[in-house]
Every structure is written in structure tokens, then in C-alpha cells.
Amino acid sequence: MFRNRGIAFKLILFFLLSSGVIFSAVSGYNYWFSRKTIERNVEDNARSIVLSTINRIEAVIRSVQKVPENLACFMEHGSCDKEELLLLLRKVVENNSEIYGGAIAFEPRGFDGEPVAFAPYFYKSKGEILFSDLASESYQYFYWDWYQIPKELDRPDWSEPYYDEGGGNILMATYSVPFYKKGEKRLFRGVVTADLSLEWLQEVVASIRVLQTGYGFLVSKNGMFVTHPLKELIMNATLFGLAEREGDDNLRKIGRRMIRGESGFVSLKGAAFGKPCRMYYAPIPSCGWSLAVVFPEDELMADVSQLNRTVIILGIAGIALLVIAVVYIARSITRPLREMARATGAIATGNLDVELPRSRSGDETGELLDAFRYMKESLKDYIRKLTETIASKERIESELKIAHDIQMSILPKIFPPFPDRKEFDIYAIIEPAREVGGDFYDFFFIDEENLFFIIGDVSGKGIPASLFMAVAKTLIKATAMKGIAPGEILTEVNRELSQGNDSCMFATIFCGILNTRTGLVLYSNGGHNPPFLLGRNNEVTPLKMGKGVVVGAWEGLAYQTEQIRLKPGDGLYLYTDGVPEAINEQGEFFSAEQLRRKIGEFHGASIQEMTVGIMKEILSFSHGAPQSDDITMMMIRFIEKSKSLS
Amino acid sequence: MEIQTRKEKNAVVVSVKGRMDAVTAPEFEKNLFDLIAKGENRFLLNFGELEYISSAGLRAILTAAKKLKEKQGKISLTGLKGSVEEVFRIAGFHAIFKIFESEEAGLGET
Structure with a gap:
């Protein structure tokens, strides 16, 4: 197919092919390697952001937990009247900045002298400590999760985030520690609670930034969004609901792993997050929630893509330069060859006086030209001698013929x-x-x-x-x-x-x-x-x-x-x-x-x-x-x- | 044409194989002349494997014989047969050369 094409064409073709292959291999490896490096860096960055945020949250949560735990201990071992109790509770709320509010909720007839329900609750509002008795007709604290679940589980527990309608009137999560009456029979007397305002948590998580638009979010034990840049998701949607809506099986599996308290790095290809994303998640051990950071893949690859574009442009420019060089070299070889081919054609027809191209260089082409010139001169000389020889041979032959004729005669x-x-x-x-x-x-x-x-x-x-x-x-x-x-x-x-x-x-x-x-x-x-x-x-x-x-x-x-x-x-x-x-x-x-x-x-x-x-x-x-x-x-x-x- | 020379006690045996014509005879002649120049003056030419000989071949033998004659040298022939023998016979070489039936006879006689 290429056999009849010129040297220049073949040179260009083979140089282009081979340099194309080399360049593709180099830039491919470069892309792959830089992508790996950047991925690793961003993953490390995401992991450390998640872990440090978890540490901050964890520290706050632990200090919040301490308060009701100590208070519950006091409730079991100490004794005080109603006035002293209220004062103590107020002081506790006042002195612990992490706590939004705190309550001691008693079982009916759980507190001395009180006939039915008693649940004093102090909370912060605009710098003041306000009091509220939760034992009201409208609130019915016995039926709230923060009361029911620790009572049933017989151990302290964090509630799911909730809006405390009629209580603190904010988005919060409550840590409840049950306390008991000592005696022959351990008798449940009530719970001591501490409220954690989720506004603070939202601020902490919202401060997370990965790449340009990467963000963090927090889900609760059952997958509910506790914090998220999209406000409408908070307390309204769960990861599983999102997975269901998008038909994203992978997201559902990831959700399960998150609420199981696992951690990991995953790629999210589905449309749940708008475009393909990477996500790192890790649990907050004390409350069983899970913190995740999400960042779009195209941002992750932005630098790599930029690098790749530059490399490709440089490569194409390099190949173009190479082609120009090859064309120049090929021309310098083929021009004298073409001229020589023309001269050879002329010589073949017997024209030994044809002008040969000048050799401009001392390279192989030049040598060939010199040899060719020498050949032409020798040929000319040889033909001249041959012509003379033929002439003399013809003369001898004619003499021989005459001799022959004489002999015959x-x-x-x-x-x-x-x-x-x-x-x-x-x-x-x-x-x-x-x-x-x-x-x-x-x-x-x-x-x-x-x-x-x-x-x-x-x-x-x-x-x-x-x-x-x-x-x-x-x-x-x-x-x-x-x-x-x-x-x-x-x-x-x-x-x-x-x-x-x-x-x-x-x-x-x-x-x-x-x-x-x-x-x-x-x-x-x-x-x-x-x-x-x-x-x-x-x-x-x-x-x-x-x-x-x-x-x-x-x-x-x-x-x-x-x-x-x-x-x-x-x-x-x-x-x-x-x-x-x-x-x-x-x-x-x-x-x-x-x-x-x-x-x-x-x-x-x-x-x-x-x-x-x-x-x-x-x-x-x-x-x-x-x-x-x-x-x-x-x-x-x-x-x-x-x-x-x- | 192939030429083999072998020095025997009292003569050089020159065996010729193939065709001796205008093309190859000069080589044979030169061979003999070289031997003569080295001082050899008794030759036994064995033409047992000679297929053809032309007048050029005869002339080469005559030239060598003539040169040897001045030096009291001698050429004998052996192994003649078929058309080669006929050529020698017609040319009358029996009258000027000794022709032996075999190489041994030739060497014994020379």
C-alpha cells in the first residue's frame, strides 16, 4: 500500500506513528499517575477534615453527656427538696455552655410530694435562662422519645434530632440518662436530660469545605439528614428516602454502612447528588451518627484535566515541530534523489552530457551524487573508448572480409x-x-x-x-x-x-x-x-x-x-x-x-x-x-x- | 579441459581430459612450455580421456615437440583411441611421434 509512496511520505508517516505512540504512552501514564496522586491527596484531605470535625463534635458531645450523667448520679445518691433541685438544674444549664437546656423528668409520683408529673426544664434563650415545666397538658413528656427510649432501654441514650415543640422550641437532640430508686428493687424514677442545639452542629458541619463545592453532612442513626447545605432536607429526608427516590441501590448500601458505624471512601455515580461525586464518611461514636463529606469528581479532576490539556497541546506542538523537521530532512534527501532520477533517465536515453544536481552537503546524498558524477564521467569515457574500439573492430572485420573475399577469389x-x-x-x-x-x-x-x-x-x-x-x-x-x-x-x-x-x-x-x-x-x-x-x-x-x-x-x-x-x-x-x-x-x-x-x-x-x-x-x-x-x-x-x- | 602432470622417473606424464580445441589448446601449450622451461625434456602425453582434438591441439603438440627437438628432448603419446586416434592417424603423427599402447609401455621405453 505504501510501497509506491515517496520517502518523505514514509518518513513522516513512521515518525508520526512512532512519536504518536510514545507521546500517548507518556501522557497517558502522566494522566494516570497525577490522577492517582491528586485522588490520594484529596482523599487524605477529606479524611482528615472528617476526622478532625468528628473529634470536635465528639469532644462537645462527651462534655454534654457528662452533665446529665453526674446529675443522674446525684439523683440516685443525694437528696434535696424541690427548691434546691430547681436551683441545681438552673446552675447546671447556666454553667455548661455546650448545653442548650436540661430537664429532670420524673415518673408520676417519682418526686417526693408531687402527685403526678413533674419535669422542671431550664433552657437558654437570648442569653437568659428560662424555666418551663414540661409536665403540662400540651407537652405530655411521657410520650416523647427522649423519655420513652432510655426508660425502655434501661440505659442512657441520644434521641433522634427533633424539633422541641413546646419545650426548647428549637432543633435539638437530647441525651437522656435514666435514674433509679435504690432499694431491694431497682425502680425507675425518671430521666435527666441535656439538650444539644443542632444549630451549633450545623455551623460546624457547614464550615467544612472540600475543593470548590465539596460539603459535609450529618445523618442520624436512622439515616435522617441532621445537617445539609440544602435546608429542606434537614429533618425532612433520610438517605434511604433519597436512595428510594433516585432508585440508587448503591446509595442505600452506603447508607446502611453509615448507620452501622462504618467508615469508607466511595464513588457516587447516581444522580442523588446531582453529578458523580466522591464521598468519605465516618461515624461519631458516642451518638452513632455519621459524618460525610461529598465533593464532585469533576472538581477533583479539574487540575488533572488542566494538566492533561496542557500536555496534549505541548505534545501536538512537539509533533508538529517534528513533522516540520522530518519534512525538511526528507526534502533534503529526496530533492537530490529526484533530480538524480531525472538525470539517470536522461543518461539512460543516451544523453551523457546531462547536468547533474550540485551536491550541497557531505552526507550520504552528497556521496551518492559524487559517485554518480564519477560514474557518468567514466561511462562517457567508456563509451568513447567503446566507440573507438567498435570503429577499429569494424575496420578489422571489413579487412577480414576483404581477406576472405580475396581468399575465395x-x-x-x-x-x-x-x-x-x-x-x-x-x-x-x-x-x-x-x-x-x-x-x-x-x-x-x-x-x-x-x-x-x-x-x-x-x-x-x-x-x-x-x-x-x-x-x-x-x-x-x-x-x-x-x-x-x-x-x-x-x-x-x-x-x-x-x-x-x-x-x-x-x-x-x-x-x-x-x-x-x-x-x-x-x-x-x-x-x-x-x-x-x-x-x-x-x-x-x-x-x-x-x-x-x-x-x-x-x-x-x-x-x-x-x-x-x-x-x-x-x-x-x-x-x-x-x-x-x-x-x-x-x-x-x-x-x-x-x-x-x-x-x-x-x-x-x-x-x-x-x-x-x-x-x-x-x-x-x-x-x-x-x-x-x-x-x-x-x-x-x-x-x-x-x-x-x- | 583438465591437465594433470606427474613426474615419473624418466619422463613427465601429462594427462589431458576433455576437449582440446582453439580455445583450450593455448593452455595446454603453455603448460608444456612451462615444464620445458623448467628443464623437463621427456614427455609422455596420455590422451586416454581426451574426447576431441582440433588442428589447434595438433599444432600445440607440434610446437612443443619442435622446441624439444632443439634440446634433444622427446614427446611420446599414449592412450589414443576412437576419433582422437583417427585424427592422429590421418594427420600422420605416427610418423613423427612414438605412440604406445599403455602408459607403462611408454615409460618403460622412454
Whole structure:
């Protein structure tokens, strides 16, 4: 997908991806860690606020509790009349600033002399101590919780907060301590009470501040809101009522834990507090109430979110800067590359004079440019030399072709060469190899009735072979014209050619002299393939040979002259090694044996048809394979003189 | 073409394997010339594993033989068979080189 995009694109993509991943990981961890830290700090803060507030409340509550407890003790052990009792109660209320009011409520006939109910109550109002007897028709103190519950439980107890209608006429909670008559039977005589004004408690709790809008609230033993910033909740709603209204199961569970006297940190996701909040709660041990602080989560995370925003902005700015840097670097790499690609294209079309971009730096791109420039110059130089070489090679080739043409031109090509001589027939054909080869043949009369003929093959190829061949051919003709026997001719030619022939160039030569009157052939062989003798009756046999060595390489050799008498119709088929050594595409040789069969197949044909036909066979045999050697054939047929005359 | 040379008691045996043509003959020639330059002057050429020999190969043998002739040295041949033997026979090398049936015979004789 990206394979065909540019380097700049890939660099930018990979840098962006990798730096994006790194940045995300770093800022993610940063966010997580700072969130944890802030959470912990705020939780610690909330906990310590709650605990210190509880301590303050607890201290007040304990001192409030002391008063009725002491008074109850006095009621059980001491004795006093009504006047003294009232005075004592008044003093107690007056001297204990934490107490809003105090009462001693007796069972009917619980106090000496009083017939029915007696419950003196002193309370504070606008700096004065006021008296009220709770034993009134309208108040009916026997039925109030602050009286009933300690009596039934048989122990001191804090009442639920209540509005003391007809008593103190404020929101309060009352601590009631029962007292008994000593004797055989412990008899309940009444309760001593101390009132705690909840206004004070509300002030204390309202002073709690966590973060911006975090606040505290207090719930009583049955979950009633004792203090809360929302005044309408106070004494009107319970945590459970709130949970019921919102359908918040979690809040209900938390409420249960709170009134069980547990403490803990919780997340509140429900709508009970308007938005997701955190809450810490802890019990006030002496009265079994629970104090909680609540603060919204978004405020808790405000700093973290701010930090995170800043980090993200910084990160994006950093990545943008990185992208600019990468683009700049990529450009500095790709610009010369692009220019170079363009230059290469031009060079590829043969324009070696194209201007290369300047290398502006010593970096890898610069090195590449320098190397490229060097390559261009070398290429230019090389092509110039190549052009020169090609020119000189072409010249040599043309010279070789001329040499080849000259070589071919010195071979007799006109057939029949002696139209008026009917007593024999002669035909020769040569298929030169691409390269200048060394095959040659010749025939001429040395006198009226003796025809000298020769076929030869010079070792090697090219100019040396053709020069050697020209020399040999000329030498042979000159020697043959002396009228000596073929063996002597070869002996003489060998002596001439071998002198100073250090490179040992040689020629294989077969030469003979046909007496056109008698059919007698004198012949001598210098290392050449033995010719075939073609009988009238189509028998094909190789000519008997002596040990004739190749001519021109070895000094001091003597060649034998052999003889054979041709009957009328007999023929000689002479060839060079190009014939049996012609190869086909499979690398197989044409072979002397196959040649011999082919000659047989042409029985009855004229010598021209025969040689041309065999040549065609060889060329079709070696079709496709490169022809590395000249292929030469020569054929002589003796025809009876009398016949030719008739 | 592979050339192996082995010094025996009274001759250097040069065994040639493969094709000896215009391309490979110069290497064979150089090999022999190096040996001659080192003073060797009796050679037994074993062509038992030679598959083909062209006129260039014949010329290389002749050149070496000619050089040895000045130093009263000598080249003999052995292992000729098949088409290679025919080439040597046609070229008339029997007349100027001693040709042995086997290497042992050649070494015994030389």
C-alpha cells in the first residue's frame, strides 16, 4: 500500500506513528499517575477534615453527656427538696455552655410530694435562662422519645434530632440518662436530660469545605439528614428516602454502612447528588451518627484535566515541530534523489552530457551524487573508448572480409573449367565459415593430359591461416608445374613451409595427378582425410593411404606417392574435415560413415548434383548450430576417352 | 579441459581430459612450455580421456615437440583411441611421434 509512496511520505508517516505512540504512552501514564496522586491527596484531605470535625463534635458531645450523667448520679445518691433541685438544674444549664437546656423528668409520683408529673426544664434563650415545666397538658413528656427510649432501654441514650415543640422550641437532640430508686428493687424514677442545639452542629458541619463545592453532612442513626447545605432536607429526608427516590441501590448500601458505624471512601455515580461525586464518611461514636463529606469528581479532576490539556497541546506542538523537521530532512534527501532520477533517465536515453544536481552537503546524498558524477564521467569515457574500439573492430572485420573475399577469389569457381575436355568431369564446392577459414582447393593441367588437383586445410583460422594458405597454394602450384610426382611435390613444399615456422602452422593436403587418357592417378597425402573412391557399381571405399604427415610443421619429411587406376565411370570424392565434423544442435558429428552412406545414395547422379546435394544434406543437418569450419568438397569422375570422343 | 602432470622417473606424464580445441589448446601449450622451461625434456602425453582434438591441439603438440627437438628432448603419446586416434592417424603423427599402447609401455621405453 505504501510501497509506491515517496520517502518523505514514509518518513513522516513512521515518525508520526512512532512519536504518536510514545507521546500517548507518556501522557497517558502522566494522566494516570497525577490522577492517582491528586485522588490520594484529596482523599487524605477529606479524611482528615472528617476526622478532625468528628473529634470536635465528639469532644462537645462527651462534655454534654457528662452533665446529665453526674446529675443522674446525684439523683440516685443525694437528696434535696424541690427548691434546691430547681436551683441545681438552673446552675447546671447556666454553667455548661455546650448545653442548650436540661430537664429532670420524673415518673408520676417519682418526686417526693408531687402527685403526678413533674419535669422542671431550664433552657437558654437570648442569653437568659428560662424555666418551663414540661409536665403540662400540651407537652405530655411521657410520650416523647427522649423519655420513652432510655426508660425502655434501661440505659442512657441520644434521641433522634427533633424539633422541641413546646419545650426548647428549637432543633435539638437530647441525651437522656435514666435514674433509679435504690432499694431491694431497682425502680425507675425518671430521666435527666441535656439538650444539644443542632444549630451549633450545623455551623460546624457547614464550615467544612472540600475543593470548590465539596460539603459535609450529618445523618442520624436512622439515616435522617441532621445537617445539609440544602435546608429542606434537614429533618425532612433520610438517605434511604433519597436512595428510594433516585432508585440508587448503591446509595442505600452506603447508607446502611453509615448507620452501622462504618467508615469508607466511595464513588457516587447516581444522580442523588446531582453529578458523580466522591464521598468519605465516618461515624461519631458516642451518638452513632455519621459524618460525610461529598465533593464532585469533576472538581477533583479539574487540575488533572488542566494538566492533561496542557500536555496534549505541548505534545501536538512537539509533533508538529517534528513533522516540520522530518519534512525538511526528507526534502533534503529526496530533492537530490529526484533530480538524480531525472538525470539517470536522461543518461539512460543516451544523453551523457546531462547536468547533474550540485551536491550541497557531505552526507550520504552528497556521496551518492559524487559517485554518480564519477560514474557518468567514466561511462562517457567508456563509451568513447567503446566507440573507438567498435570503429577499429569494424575496420578489422571489413579487412577480414576483404581477406576472405580475396581468399575465395583465388579458388577456381567456374564450372565446367575445361568445357572442351570430355574425358573427365570435375566439380568443387566450398561453404566458408563465418570466420576466415583455411580450406582450399585447386586444379590445373600440368601438361596436355595430366590434371593436377589438390584439396587442403590450413590449421587455424583468420588472417594467419589465409596468408599461410595463399603461400601454400602458390608454392604448390609452382612446384607441381615442375612435373614431378605428388610425393615429391609435398616433400618439397613441406621443406619450404617448415623452415622457420616456429608457430608450427600446417596444412593437411591431399594432391594427385590424373592421367586423363589412362585414368591412372598418382597421389600423395599429407595428413588429410582420405578421399573416397566411387566405383561404377556404387561401391564407396576410402582410398588406401600411407603415413603422410601434415605439411609445413615438421622439417625433413619425405612423402610417398601412391597410385590407383580409375576405370571409366569411377570417381574420387575429396573433402575437408569440415564435412565429417559438421555438428548439429545436439552436438553430434555428421561423421565420415554417414558421409559415405550419403555418397552411396547419390548413385547415378552427376558429380555436380552429388556435391551440391551432399552439401545441402550437411547444412540441413547442422541447421541452427554455428558452423565453425569451412566445408569443402571436390569430385573428379573419369570418363573413357573413346566414349567421350564417340 | 583438465591437465594433470606427474613426474615419473624418466619422463613427465601429462594427462589431458576433455576437449582440446582453439580455445583450450593455448593452455595446454603453455603448460608444456612451462615444464620445458623448467628443464623437463621427456614427455609422455596420455590422451586416454581426451574426447576431441582440433588442428589447434595438433599444432600445440607440434610446437612443443619442435622446441624439444632443439634440446634433444622427446614427446611420446599414449592412450589414443576412437576419433582422437583417427585424427592422429590421418594427420600422420605416427610418423613423427612414438605412440604406445599403455602408459607403462611408454615409460618403460622412454
